[in-house]
């Protein structure tokens with residue numbers, strides 16, 4: 411299938427499989443992230459580590475997915491196909507019950523067939539297993555999503571475990587999917603609307619050793635034009651900013667604090683993508699809200715710091731995913 415191939419080829423190129431020396435890739439995903447990042451010109455939030463990543467990246471301003479919701483956007487990212495081709499029209503599991511078609515060949519499947527070791531840490535929420543297999547997996551399917559997706563110390567240790575069990579010279583693809591800044595008031599209300607209190611060291615909240623919580627005054631947040639400017643919305647955004655800060659600090663500990671195995675160089679192809687459902691809005695495709703993915707990625711210094719004007723519709727428009735301008 412040409413569309414799948416063109417999407418995957420860009421990623422394979424970023425893994426360097428088409429070059430003599432194989433390179434590895436780390437893909438970081440945010441769950442329900444919006445544009446609340448310094449790199450996207452939000453001046454109220456403090457995200458120094460994501461901003462530093464963006465400075466050595468190509469920042470896409472026009473990357474879209476055709477369904478701006480959890481499992482469908484993840485499935486597009488991992489297959490290079492739009493929902494009507496990969497079958498993941500809605501949420502996986504529970505009563506929603508959506509899955510990709512059995513014949514779909516996903517990125518982890520193709521990479522595994524090419525001899526690349528694959529790993530996932532954090533939220534998976536796509537299926538079936540045969541379509542999205544990973545050699546190393548710590549996800550909500552066999553553990554607590556709070557631990558594997560929000561506890562940045564636990565996530566750091568899992569990344570370390572993955573790297574320490576990696577054969578020298580064999581390329582890897584590691585997909586780290588944060589559960590931050592997804593809402594959590596419906597499932598764990600004791601931790602706050604966005605689980606912003608989980609691990610903050612207060613009584614009953616536990617502690618995440620690598621996290622220094624940042625709190626925001628609701629008066630200071632930037633309320634997007636499509637959200638009513640009410641005290642409730644501002645309180646929500648302030649809590650959301652705190653969880654984005656946890657993910658930002660996670661970005662630091664996942665990378666800088668990893669002792670790499672002998673023979674490894676820290677020249678990974680890096681990607682940050684956002685599962686693009688703005689909080690509380692559901693699948694709304696307003697340009698500033700739902701459907702933009704805002705992908706940053708670029709192993710070559712060539713394009714660092716330059717904005718990507720390319721129209722990158724993951725899985726749509728013939729599966730184009732032009733990482734290189």
Ligand SMILES: *[C@@H]1O[C@H](CO)[C@@H](O)[C@H](O)[C@H]1NC(C)=O
Nearest residue numbers: 449450451452469470471717
């Ligand atoms: C942020 O604003 C600057 C100045 O207006 C602009 O050059 C840049 O492209 C903006 N970044 C994004 C990601 O929109």
Ligand SMILES: *[C@@H]1O[C@H](CO)[C@@H](O)[C@H](O)[C@H]1NC(C)=O
Nearest residue numbers: 545546547548549552553554
């Ligand atoms: C989750 O699965 C992995 C195998 O992919 C296994 O090594 C790990 O121990 C499992 N974790 C739990 C909590 O069962």
Ligand SMILES: *[C@@H]1O[C@H](CO)[C@@H](O)[C@H](O)[C@H]1NC(C)=O
Nearest residue numbers: 561563564609615616617618
């Ligand atoms: C986070 O993970 C670390 C390492 O496993 C653990 O010591 C700590 O208690 C965890 N924090 C919470 C809030 O669960």
